[in-house]
Amino acid sequence: MRLLLVEDDVQMGPTLQNALSQAGYAVDLSVDGIDAEALGDIEPYDLIVLDLGLPKRSGLEVLQNWRNRNNHVPVVILTARGSWEEKVQGFKAGADDYVAKPFQTEELLARISAVLKRSSGTSGGPLQVAGLQLDEDAQSVQLSNGTLFTLTGTEFRLLRYFMLNPGQVISKSRLTEHVYEYDSDRDSNVIEVYVNRLRQKVGTDLIQTRRGQGYIFGSP
Amino acid sequence: MISLKRRLSLGLTFTLSLLILLQWALITLVIERVTETQLLERLESESEGLLASIEINPDGSFQLNSLRLSSLYQRPFSGHYFVVCTEQSCRQSRSLWDESLDIEPMPSGQMLQSSLNGPNDERLFALSRGYYKQNHSLTIMVAQNISELHEDIFQFQMLYSLVSAIGLAVLLFIQWIIVGKALQPLQRIQNQLSRLRKGETAKIDAEGPAEIQPMIEELNRLLNTMTRKTQRSRAALGNLAHALKTRLTLLNQTAEREGLKNLPEIQVSLNQVSRDMGQIIERELKRARLLGSPMPGQKVELEHEIAELSRTLQLLYREKSPIIDWEIEPGLLFFGDREDLLEMLGNLLENACKWCRKRVNINVYQNRSCCCFVVEDDGKGCVESEQSQLVQRGFRADESVPGSGLGLAIVADIVESYSGEMLFSRSAMGGLEVEIRLPLIV
Structure with missing residues (x-):
């Protein structure tokens, strides 16, 4: 496994590089944003540990540039501010995980191995049914006219289930079973509320009610 | 507080009304005086004419030369009358017919104006004058009906009052418009100030009149300075924290050195110290950068931010993958600092994700007095006795779950x-419900 470590601190960079090498990774060290961005594009790294506070070009910008160029190398960001704003920005820019300073080496190692495991798994393309395009990462849906809606947790699960089973009559109890893993005490009225909210976003025609049977999803 | 507009309007209304009233009174008075003087002059010349037509006999009796008399004195009840008296006898004009007028003998050279009732209830204005002719003293009284004259004057006065009243109304209306126009820039500035307070704008754009423009500029300058200072001190704090935390990480790495492997108690205590210092920096940094009150010109679109936060949390809690639902009025804005909002909701939602079984709800609504955030989960909740301890720094409801115990303390700050x-209660979903009410700036 080959890693790129981007850390500008003259003491911490080499120490961390040493620690990662000991953990069995081949580690390159980069100390500024521009250099790191070029390295990340050229070399086939398995993972990049990226400090956000970098000279010449900020870590966030470097990450955005990689993602804009379709470079999907897994990235763990190191942040010193630990503010939620930075976390949100980091994940939005395409980070896979973050570690807040000060951290212990084992903590960083654990995160790195978790991200590596995850990235070796599958990553399918966007789900497209009946003119809708569901972005499973962003939990958002794009309509055929280009309008983009963010979905709440339940809305996303409902729509994904509908889109995976188009044209089928789906009962409320079946929906409940597949949307909530637990034997929750939610009655089917709650599902109705969420279905109605979903209709407001994707259009009323797409989800039709079959009285007494349930719902059917798809172009009428 | 006295309104400028009211004060100006009242002052102008008072002075204008006074002016119009005074000139009305003056004109009315002058008209009356002029008519009276003219009447008097005419009666005097009539009186002189009569004197010229009188011929006195040596025995004291007299006759009037009717050829020299005006025909007005011949027609009965014409409104023009005279009475002439000597010591012995009196004569009166034919126009008086069978009526008579009271006459006082006057010494020569004296004059008396009087008003009296004539035939047919006419109002007469009379001039009596004493003369001395051909060694006899005589008194001549000339009278004229002034009823019609009075009627004319009255009509003129009514018309004039009406014109004055309309004029006054028009003037007041015009001055009201002028005052309104003059104060319009102030109204614009007032609107801008209220927008500024609500955070809808960052500076005052309205152009004021020359008297007020310097104040606006000064205010804008102050706002600008304040924003810059805040940004600078935030950046400085961030740099400080960044530097300190990097050093602390180094300390951690030093503790992991080969040479210290044999001294586990030193490793543990070094790690402990660096963790404590990290938390102190975290808490104090966040406290220090809190602004106390929102900066002007800041607004955050709530649904967008909460969607982003939820996505971040879903990535952070990927293994658990909690369902985060939100209910927010579309387009609802939060007038305050974006970082404060994210810090507050981020910590609350992280707690909820940490403790929930599967579901987290966030409900944001705004009423007249406050913006309310309700975050709840379906976890096992927290017993009431512990709820008051939740906001204490370092308090951790369950020591087996990793965390710093800082989250809710920062939210409370x-x-x-x-x-x-901030209120805690048991949620209908089973877990903890945290309700936060932030008052709106009016």
């Missing part, structure tokens, strides 16, 4: 800086 309140 933020809520306090917005003069809001």
Whole structure:
């Protein structure tokens, strides 16, 4: 496994590089944003540990540039501010995980191995049914006219289930079973509320009610 | 507070009304005086004419030369009358017919104006004058009906009053418009100030009149300075924290050195110290950068931010993958600092994700007095006795779950800086429900 470590601190960079090498990774060290961005594009790294506070070009910008160029190398960001704003920005820019300073080496190692495991798994393309395009990462849906809606947790699960089973009559109890893993005490009225909210976003025609049977999803 | 517009309007109304009233009174008085003087002059010349037509006999009797008399004195009840008296006898004009007028003998050279009732209830204005002719003293009284004259004057006065009243109304209306126009820039500035307070704008754009423009510029300058200072001190704090935390990480790495492997107690205590210092820096840094009250010109679109936060949390809690639902009025805005909002909701939602079984709800609504955030989960909740301890720094409801115990303490600091309140209760979903109410700036 080959890693790129981007850390500008003259003491911490080499120490961390040493620690990662000991953990069995081949580690390159980069100390500024521009250099790191070029390295990340050229070399086939398995993972990049990226400090956000970098000279010449900020870590966030470097990450955005990689993602804009379709470079999907897994990235763990190191942040010193630990503010939620930075976390949100980091994940939005395409980070896979973050570690807040000060951290212990084992903590960083654990995160790195978790991200590596995850990235070796599958990553399918966007789900497209009946003119809708569901972005499973962003939990958002794009309509055929280009309008983009963010979905709440339940809305996303409902729509994904509908889109995976188009044209089928789906009962409320079946929906409940597949949307909530637990034997929750939610009655089917709650599902109705969420279905109605979903209709407001994707259009009323797409989800039709079959009285007494349930719902059917798809172009009428 | 006295309104400028009211004060100006009242002052102008008072002076204008006074002016119009005075000139009305003056004109009315002058008209009356002029008519009276003219009447008097005419009666005097009539009186002189009569004197010329009188011929007195040596025995004291007299006759009037009727050829020299005006025909007005011949027609009965014409409104023009005279009476002439000597010591012995009196004569009166034919126009008086069978009526008579009271006459006082006057010494020669004296004059008396009087008003008296004539035939047919006419109002007469009379001039009596004493003369001395051909060694006899005589008194001549000439009278004229002034009823019609009075009627004319009265009509003129009514018309004039009406014109004055309309004029006054028009003037007041015009001055009201002028005052309104003159104060319009102030109204615009007032609107801008209220927008500024609500955070809808960052500076005052309205152009004021020359008297007020310097004040606007000064205010804008102050706002600008304040924003810059805040940004600078935030950046400085961030740099400080960054530097310190990097050093602390180094300390951690030093503790992991080969040479220290044999001294586990030193490793543990070094790690402990660096963790404590990290938390102190974290808490104090966040406290220090809290603004106390929102900066002007800041607004955050709530649904967008909460969607982003939820996505971040879903990535952070990927293994658990909690379902985060939100209910927010579309387009609802939060007038305050974006970082404060994210810090507050981020900590609350992280707690909820940490403790929930599967579901987290966030409900944001705004009423007249406050913006309310309700975050709840379906976890096992927290017993009431512990609820008051939740906001204490370092308190951890369950030591087996990793965390710093800082989250809710930071939320409490933020809520306090917005003069809001935070309430804990048991959620209908089973877990903890945290309700935060931040008062709106009116």
